[in-house]
Amino acid sequence: MSLIDNLKDVAEVVRKAGNIDLYRRITALEGEVIDVTRENRHLQLENEELKTKLSLRALMVFRSPFWYSEGDDVPNCPRCWESDQKAIHLQGPFRVVAGNRFDCPECKECFIAERTGRLELT
Numbered sequence: 001m002s003l004i005d006n007l008k009d010v011a012e013v014v015r016k017a018g019n020i021d022l023y024r025r026i027t028a029l030e031g032e033v034i035d036v037t038r039e040n041r042h043l044q045l046e047n048e049e050l051k052t053k054l055s056l057r058a059l060m061v062f063r064s065p066f067w068y069s070e071g072d073d074v075p076n077c078p079r080c081w082e083s084d085q086k087a088i089h090l091q092g093p094f095r096v097v098a099g100n101r102f103d104c105p106e107c108k109e110c111f112i113a114e115r116t117g118r119l120e121l122t
């Protein structure tokens with residue numbers, strides 16, 4: 001039985017006993033418990049999300065000019081990774097005069113990796 005169920009049972013007993021003041025205080029407490037439970041759930045979800053980001057961060061390796069996930073040869077968007085910690089695979093390479101172009105499907109940024117390894121935003 002949950003804490004809220006217990007409070008409802010206690011409130012019902014108090015209501016039947018006719019103690020209206022105590023009944024109101026218990027129902028107010030019930031509302032506070034619901035708020036705290038909701039906030040706790042929100043914090044648990046946020047904590048899981050942060051743990052996932054930290055795990056991913058530990059697996060990311062920078063090999064100029066891009067970020068790679070460990071054991072993955074497909075480059076990730078440097079803009080998405082460095083600004084939002086999102087590992088988004090780049091599409092490409094597409095051969096262009098200056099080198100290879102990579103496109104990000106998330107932020108729509110295009111990157112030209114020059115033959116020298118230098119990165120140019122387009």
Ligand SMILES: [Zn+2]
Pocket residue numbers: 077078079080081088104105106107108109
């Ligand atoms: Zn991006």
